[in-house]
Amino acid sequence: MTELPKAYDFKEHEERIYQIWEEKGYFQPTNDPNLPGHDADIEPFVIVIPPPNVTGALHLGHPLFVTTEDIMIRYHRMKGEPTLWVPGTDHAGIATQLQVENQLRAEGTSREELGREAFEKRMWQWKEEYGGQITAQLRRMGASCDWTRERFTLDEGLSRAVREAFVRLHEKGLVYQGPRMINWSPGLQTAVSDLEVEYSEEQGTLYYFKYMLADGSGDYLPVATTRPETIPGDTGVAVHPDDERYQKFIGKEVLVPILGRKIPVVADEYVTKEFGTGALKITPGHDPHDYEIGQRHSLELINIMNNNATLNENAGPYNGKDRFKAREAIWVDMDAAGLVIKEQPYVTKVPRSQRGGEIIEPLVSTQWFVKMDAMAARAAESVLNGEVKFVPERFTKVFLNWMENIEDWCISRQLWWGHRIPVWYCQDCHETIVSREDPKRCTRCDSTNLQQDPDVLDTWFSSGLWPFSVFGWPEKTPDLRYFYPTSVMETGYDIIFFWVARMIIAGLEFTEEVPFHTVYLHGMVRDEKGQKMSKTKHNVIDPLVLMNKYGTDALRLTLVVGSSPGADQNVGEKKVEANRNFANKVWNIGRFVINAVNKIDEPIVYDPKWTLADSWIWARMKQTVNSVNGLFENYQFGEAGRQVYEFLWNDFADWYLEASKRQLAQGGDRAAYTAIILSDVLGLMLRLLHPFTPFVTEALYGYLKTAAVNNPVIFNPETEVAEHLMVARWPERIAEEGWEAEAIKNFELVQEIVRSIRNLRSEYKIEPNKPLSAVIVSKTRSEFLQQEKHLLYDLGGLKQDEVEIVDSNLPNGDMTPLVVEDVEIYLDLADSGDSEVDRQRLEKELGEVESHIARLEKLLLSPFAQKAPEKVVEAEREKLAGYQSSAAKLRESLEK
Numbered sequence: 064m065t066e067l068p069k070a071y072d073f074k075e076h077e078e079r080i081y082q083i084w085e086e087k088g089y090f091q092p093t094n095d096p097n098l099p100g101h102d103a104d105i106e107p108f109v110i111v112i113p114p115p116n117v118t119g120a121l122h123l124g125h126p127l128f129v130t131t132e133d134i135m136i137r138y139h140r141m142k143g144e145p146t147l148w149v150p151g152t153d154h155a156g157i158a159t160q161l162q163v164e165n166q167l168r169a170e171g172t173s174r175e176e177l178g179r180e181a182f183e184k185r186m187w188q189w190k191e192e193y194g195g196q197i198t199a200q201l202r203r204m205g206a207s208c209d210w211t212r213e214r215f216t217l218d219e220g221l222s223r224a225v226r227e228a229f230v231r232l233h234e235k236g237l238v239y240q241g242p243r244m245i246n247w248s249p250g251l252q253t254a255v256s257d258l259e260v261e262y263s264e265e266q267g268t269l270y271y272f273k274y275m276l277a278d279g280s281g282d283y284l285p286v287a288t289t290r291p292e293t294i295p296g297d298t299g300v301a302v303h304p305d306d307e308r309y310q311k312f313i314g315k316e317v318l319v320p321i322l323g324r325k326i327p328v329v330a331d332e333y334v335t336k337e338f339g340t341g342a343l344k345i346t347p348g349h350d351p352h353d354y355e356i357g358q359r360h361s362l363e364l365i366n367i368m369n370n371n372a373t374l375n376e377n378a379g380p381y382n383g384k385d386r387f388k389a390r391e392a393i394w395v396d397m398d399a400a401g402l403v404i405k406e407q408p409y410v411t412k413v414p415r416s417q418r419g420g421e422i423i424e425p426l427v428s429t430q431w432f433v434k435m436d437a438m439a440a441r442a443a444e445s446v447l448n449g450e451v452k453f454v455p456e457r458f459t460k461v462f463l464n465w466m467e468n469i470e471d472w473c474i475s476r477q478l479w480w481g482h483r484i485p486v487w488y489c490q491d492c493h494e495t496i497v498s499r500e501d502p503k504r505c506t507r508c509d510s511t512n513l514q515q516d517p518d519v520l521d522t523w524f525s526s527g528l529w530p531f532s533v534f535g536w537p538e539k540t541p542d543l544r545y546f547y548p549t550s551v552m553e554t555g556y557d558i559i560f561f562w563v564a565r566m567i568i569a570g571l572e573f574t575e576e577v578p579f580h581t582v583y584l585h586g587m588v589r590d591e592k593g594q595k596m597s598k599t600k601h602n603v604i605d606p607l608v609l610m611n612k613y614g615t616d617a618l619r620l621t622l623v624v625g626s627s628p629g630a631d632q633n634v635g636e637k638k639v640e641a642n643r644n645f646a647n648k649v650w651n652i653g654r655f656v657i658n659a660v661n662k663i664d665e666p667i668v669y670d671p672k673w674t675l676a677d678s679w680i681w682a683r684m685k686q687t688v689n690s691v692n693g694l695f696e697n698y699q700f701g702e703a704g705r706q707v708y709e710f711l712w713n714d715f716a717d718w719y720l721e722a723s724k725r726q727l728a729q730g731g732d733r734a735a736y737t738a739i740i741l742s743d744v745l746g747l748m749l750r751l752l753h754p755f756t757p758f759v760t761e762a763l764y765g766y767l768k769t770a771a772v773n774n775p776v777i778f779n780p781e782t783e784v785a786e787h788l789m790v791a792r793w794p795e796r797i798a799e800e801g802w803e804a805e806a807i808k809n810f811e812l813v814q815e816i817v818r819s820i821r822n823l824r825s826e827y828k829i830e831p832n833k834p835l836s837a838v839i840v841s842k843t844r845s846e847f848l849q850q851e852k853h854l855l856y857d858l859g860g861l862k863q864d865e866v867e868i869v870d871s872n873l874p875n876g877d878m879t880p881l882v883v884e885d886v887e888i889y890l891d892l893a894d895s896g897d898s899e900v901d902r903q904r905l906e907k908e909l910g911e912v913e914s915h916i917a918r919l920e921k922l923l924l925s926p927f928a929q930k931a932p933e934k935v936v937e938a939e940r941e942k943l944a945g946y947q948s949s950a951a952k953l954r955e956s957l958e959k
């Protein structure tokens with residue numbers, strides 16, 4: 064006989080169970096296309112993991128996405144579909160390189176000192192260590208992914224995919240190299256994409272100064288700027304063509320302060336007359352808008368900055384000065400030269416690096432770009448025509464808006480960790496060679512003196528190929544043919560542009576198909592006060608600490624139950640602790656049920672009828688199963704989990720288990736049937752709960768299965784018994800048979816009566832287990848209540864032989880009345896009366912009854928009384944009469 068340990072100890076089960084799952088091969092898909100007997104017509108369910116960065120840091124976003132994806136995967140697997148979840152990690156270019164550079168700095172060396180080759184070796188060592196840690200953590204979280212298909216964005220196959228993609232884009236003219244305005248990160252010494260720049264509103268200064276006319280007239284144009292250090296790079300001043308103040312200056316020349324270089328005044332509609340002075344200095348080399356104006360007017364482009372954000376020789380006397388020192392110096396010099404008008408405090412949007420926070424410098428640099436407009440239009444089209452759907456739907460608009468306003472993507476990075484750009488330059492004839500294989504000789508002059516482009520690709524370039532590169536693309540592998548396109552892409556809404564958009568674009572471009580049909584976006588995890596978690600605020604919660612303390616199931620449940628797609632959520636340790644208690648609750652339910660099953664040893668003689676409690680729990684179970692199925696189909700996992708939780712804790716544990724005790728004590732057939740219901744309902748609920756809390760449910764399933772299978776009275780040999788819960792059948796919708804609504808309604812009346820008795824007990828501070836005598840009066844329900852009185856004894860704590868159920872008789876006046884619908888309950892609270900409490904309660908109750916009377920009177924005077932069937936109207940009249948009589952009795956009690 065199986066006996067369950069008293070408490071659930073997750074430490075005894077989690078690792079053990081995960082190992083069993085993996086050894087059994089459950090993580091691998093059924094209907095494997097690489098094995099004989101494969102049927103290509105069966106549609107698989109596939110997710111590729113958003114590959115975690117090998118930077119080493121784990122935060123609550125990880126268990127959130129792991130749990131959400133694992134829920135989908137386990138659900139589809141239990142439905143019997145071939146299910147595949149591909150795991151992997153991302154090399155995460157700049158983020159990881161910085162970690163290793165920090166390490167080197169601590170050792171007193173640097174990547175430059177080490178040299179490229181040795182540095183790359185260090186990077187790979189880091190990857191081995193931290194990549195391994197991350198996959199260990201994914202296992203710890205219960206992720207049921209297929210480890211035999213694990214990938215890394217820099218592994219051999221994926222590197223091939225990246226080269227193929229780059230070369231194809233180049234062949235189609237969609238990749239180009241050129242000097243363009245880019246965002247330069249002086250600290251990281253690399254270009255970064257628009258998406259990696261965050262604009263923060265900061266207090267700055269608007270500097271007003273004179274642009275003197277070159278004709279020596281002494282006349283000047285007033286100009287304002289927030290960045291005086293860029294003045295040496297000015298190659299024009301622009302005014303609005305309709306600005307009357309400045310008409311006379313258009314076409315004339317002005318002198319760059321300090322440097323004395325002559326530059327033209329041009330008219331351009333981009334200029335806002337109302338901003339600043341209405342005259343704009345144009346620095347095409349260091350401002351994206353100025354760059355465009357410069358192009359329109361063929362203004363010269365002067366680069367005044369070095370890569371480390373000091374000014375260069377083009378800045379004249381400021382050569383070698385840091386950008387902010389130069390700002391001060393030039394202003395002092397201009398003031399001395401009489402060119403300063405005024406300074407004014409000004410709030411400006413400062414571009415800062417998403418990584419590190421330093422101020423980004425827009426500058427013109429030669430980089431590689433991908434032409435985005437045509438590809439983005441195609442991606443937008445796939446969303447517009449429904450090939451790709453967003454959950455929640457509101458992100459569709461955000462996505463489309465961004466696709467419309469997309470700019471070319473700067474993909475080269477001046478880093479050492481990443482996919483090296485597959486471009487070689489001939490050192491003899493300067494030919495540029497773009498190639499899938501490393502070329503040995505120049506295609507033009509046959510020289511062997513070739514040098515590969517030193518830059519690497521933006522890390523998102525390889526991430527964009529992830530949904531098909533993991534299956535071996537460009538090879539047409541069996542995996543690619545069967546598992547691609549994938550089903551759902553689940554990720555955070557914060558990387559919808561960085562990643563989701565680029566995957567859709569790349570999928571359409573390289574495979575002619577969208578890479579997934581659904582994008583599910585989860586929200587951000589915030590601390591319990593709703594603040595963003597960050598190292599500087601010291602409010603980051605380490606998921607490992609929580610898992611060590613409360614178990615994986617508790618953490619998973621916390622991150623999913625009650626959450627909804629796309630919405631941020633607050634998480635604190637208390638919630639995790641509460642969910643640990645839920646895991647224990649489920650365990651205790653299991654103990655109760657298994658004990659009940661174990662006690663049944665007499666064969667069943669005849670078919671006993673179900674009790675009201677039996678029918679009710681079965682009907683509620685059906686409701687829950689049906690509702691949860693609907694919620695799963697609509698990606699509402701948080702609400703689905705909540706409903707299973709509520710059912711188990713409230714309906715099953717608090718009500719049915721209590722009601723079942725008497726039935727079990729009766730022995731014989733009644734006990735056997737009750738045990739069967741207990742075991743069946745629990746078995747089914749464990750399957751619904753499994754995707755959320757896989758460990759405790761699997762552990763319990765093992766015990767329950769053994770108990771049931773070994774009991775010939777309980778066990779139906781025709782039922783299918785899966786070896787493990789993970790591969791048991793998902794409970795599909797159960798058809799209603801017509802009796803359910805009434806069973807639920809009837810049991811709810813019992814619940815209402817019991818609740819009001821319990822409330823009364825707590826108001827009067829009467830021990831919950833002190834039995835009370837009662838008289839129950841109901842015109843219409845006395846027969847029913849007579850039949851179910853044992854429920855009132857057991858659940859309401861009434862004295863078994865001192866409860867009278869009548870249809871009219873008035874009880875003696877010393878009892879305390881309660882009203883539930885048209886049922887009056889009179890309780891004997893002798894020795895515990897408190898007249899003031901009593902009075903307040905009666906008044907409250909009378910108020911409620913009176914509001915029912917008012918509502919019903921209004922209803923019966925409305926057109927409803929004429930239109931509704933006679934029977935319905937009559938029922939409402941009866942209810943009204945019942946309330947009226949209750950009100951009279953309450954008033955009577957109040958007068959005493």
Ligand SMILES: [Zn+2]
Pocket residue numbers: 489490491492493494505506507508509510
């Ligand atoms: Zn050559």
